[in-house]
Amino acid sequence: MSNPLQLEVERLLALGRTPEALAAGEAMASDWARQGQPLRALALCRVLLQLEPAHTRTPQLLADLYARPDAPAKGAPPAAAATLPRVPLFSQLGREPFMALLGALELRTFKAGQNLITEGEPGRSMFALADGQVDVVRLLEGGERRTLASMGEGEFFGEIALVSESPRLASVVATRHTVALELIRTRLERIALRYPAVGETVRTFYRERLLANVLRSNPVFTTLPPEQRQALARCFELRLVDAGTVIIEQGQKGDGLYLLLQGQCTPVLRHPDGKQSAFSSLREGDVFGEISLLLGQPASATVRAETPCHLLRLGRDAFEQNLASQPRVRAALMRLGTERLLHISKLLSGRAALEGDLRV
Template sequence: MLADYEQLAELWARQGLLVRAIALCKVILRLDPAHEPARRLLAELDARRVDPHAPPGPAVPRPRALDAAAGTGLAGGEGESRASLLSRVGTRELLSMMETLVPRVFQPGESIVEEGQPGSSMFAIVEGSVEVVRTLKSGRRRTVAFIGEGEFFGEMSLLAGTPRFATVRAFERTAVLELTREQLEKLLQRHPSVEDVLQGFHRERLLEDVLRGNPLFRTLTPEQREALARDFQICTRPAGTLLLEQGKEVDALYLLLRGRCQVTHRHPDGHQVPLRTLGEGDMFGEIALMLGLAATATVCAETPCVLLRLDWGSCERHLLSDPGVCEALSRMGNERLLSSAGLYWESPAPVGTPRD
């Protein structure tokens, strides 16, 4: 397989497709860091890119720090699952994908994707690095990550059809390869297995981020989080979808990843009281889980939403058996009940409606 990649990289180099050839060399080194032919070709291509008239032959090696970053896939070394996307794709599929990707170059500070905008493509970083910027609930914008060579981003919007989750802009001069939805559809017609690879990679990265970053799951061991991740379901719901209905049975615990939901309470006389707006990272369904109740309020998607869903059986296996998680869920449910009760009594009743 690596010999095929090496021959194609050399062919692209001879054709002047330097960015693609460099990208493929980095794929080879990701799979086999000691692959000397790829290292020599990459050094030569780096020299030709700096000086187009440079003669063929070895060039000054790249700093070891950059080689290490290319080997781990992310500045800071964020684990093997993030570095393994390309290694999961078969030879023919990967070569088709590399031929499909379109090279683009961005200057420092230039936006590659914008938060909230429709997303119809994903990107692989060939050279350079990018910063990921998100808008917090307070309205402030904060850099939440830096991503380096070999990393992919933008796959959620491409695969789930949701708006961009964050702004990604070049931190330095950055070369990327772009895969659009139209190109992906053509690729999947020839190689349907690529979709499973992309979906699996996207799911693992998403769950890794959520389970590591959510305070509720921090008491779990890595092994427990890995087992929990296998049972989470990722689902998308359009605006207007009823996710929980007051008085109806609740069958799962939900974590809102993208979008907003409105929570309302229906009085006995039928009028609705708005309780709160749920945003990204909020959880719901925990009251029913801990107290065995039907839904105490209605939760409706205000915008298109992406959610993690964990059915009751999985909750019992993974969450209720852990004292730390169980205590956190109980505290969360009690605080929400008290908050809802306060909002209920503070809300003005319609004229002529008695208070009990």
């Protein structure tokens, strides 16, 4: 069944560049923007810009309502706009960068069953759903396809592609007619050259979204209240490393706690006789580096990137400030570290490795 946004988009495009089409679209976009439906308004604004590239009233209105509050335009709407929902990424920008980013968006429509993103393909863009619904689907070992989540209006996804050409980790499939806004990395890079703050805003957006997912799902951090997880997210530093990079060196003092966002790492134990034993691979969401931080000891194993990896690092000082005083988090890290030390002890003594997925 058609929805209001789909119908309005189709009607305006069918009318073409006429005063009636522009006036109707402008009024509808204004209504949606003021009612707290910014992505629908942004999508309709893109249609207006297709019909009339020089159109400025709707982009200016959206910027006045949804751009960063500390950078209002002269004569902008009153502070009531502060009660409107914030738009991820966009509402962190001042008025001019906001309008530049809006101009870089591409309006896309998808039929039910059509892929917005295909697993394994190089990522080139991020999407925001203005209307419709999609499923996130991943291909498991053995060929099974599993639906991981469903998303609807207002959701953002694919942000990894804004900072990396890494292959897509899952497919995103429309389950009904869907209208989406696509932000392509190369267009974003051109805007960032003109407005350097855009690049930093995107990196912060990317880091916080990925970290929020990890902190929400990783058992080490689930005991933290949401506001503390948000505060902790600001302390992590994003690192992109190439395959073959040594992240932690056995015998050296650990410099922080690491979260693996994307990619695969292998911990390797070097025996006194020079032989090496590899542990189970570390994958998305895994934590490492906790033994050195908690016990003040040199790193118990070397951790090397097997593929290009996206990591988040919490430095020693930030760890002490944010986590060392959290009894439940500290206990979870101690359990994890004790498991790993026990496994190392058995390897060094020549005994068989423990069953299961025990990691260093």
